[in-house]
Amino acid sequence: MAIAIPLAPAAPRTTSARRPVRSAVRTTPRALSARPMRSSKPQQASHLTRRGRLVVLFGGVIALFSAMLMFGSLANATLSSQGPATAIVVVQPGESLWSIAQTLAPGADPRETVSRIRDLNGMTSAVVVKGQSLIVPTFS
Numbered sequence: 523m524a525i526a527i528p529l530a531p532a533a534p535r536t537t538s539a540r541r542p543v544r545s546a547v548r549t550t551p552r553a554l555s556a557r558p559m560r561s562s563k564p565q566q567a568s569h570l571t572r573r574g575r576l577v578v579l580f581g582g583v584i585a586l587f588s589a590m591l592m593f594g595s596l597a598n599a600t601l602s603s604q605g606p607a608t609a610i611v612v613v614q615p616g617e618s619l620w621s622i623a624q625t626l627a628p629g630a631d632p633r634e635t636v637s638r639i640r641d642l643n644g645m646t647s648a649v650v651v652k653g654q655s656l657i658v659p660t661f662s
Contacts, residue, residue, distance in 0.1 A: 607660040608642065612653060619648045628660045635659070 570578065611622060623635035636648060642657045650656065 528661050566589050587599075611656050611658050613650045615652045617652075619650055619651070620631065622656070622658065626658055630661070 544659040611626075613622070619636050619639060620632055623639060627635050638659050639645075639656060640648065642659065
């Protein structure tokens with residue numbers, strides 16, 4: 523014989539007390555990385571921001587400037603070694619720029635030679651003093 527046990531009525535469920543239903547398939551970071559991402563939009567080429575364009579511009583300017591300095595110093599080194607030949611003359615008592623110019627280049631115009639001596643020494647006048655050292659051009 524079976525005995526019947528009375529059951530208590532169940533409490534009504536509310537929607538706020540429900541727990542979310544879990545999916546039977548679990549996604550792990552590894553599983554996510556293995557799946558290719560699908561996009562409905564075609565891929566566009568990336569573009570630089572204003573700051574990025576400025577960085578690229580200044581980087582190029584700095585590279586160009588360094589190359590100019592490097593090659594410019596090489597060019598100066600070769601040009602200075604091939605420059606006009608000069609010598610140093612010490613002014614003796616009673617000598618003038620004119621007499622020194624005539625001694626250096628007897629067949630040339632002394633005015634041109636005096637002008638070259640003044641340019642080489644950065645002189646503003648033709649006055650020289652005994653014992654003064656002058657850079658003079660040499661003539662072959």
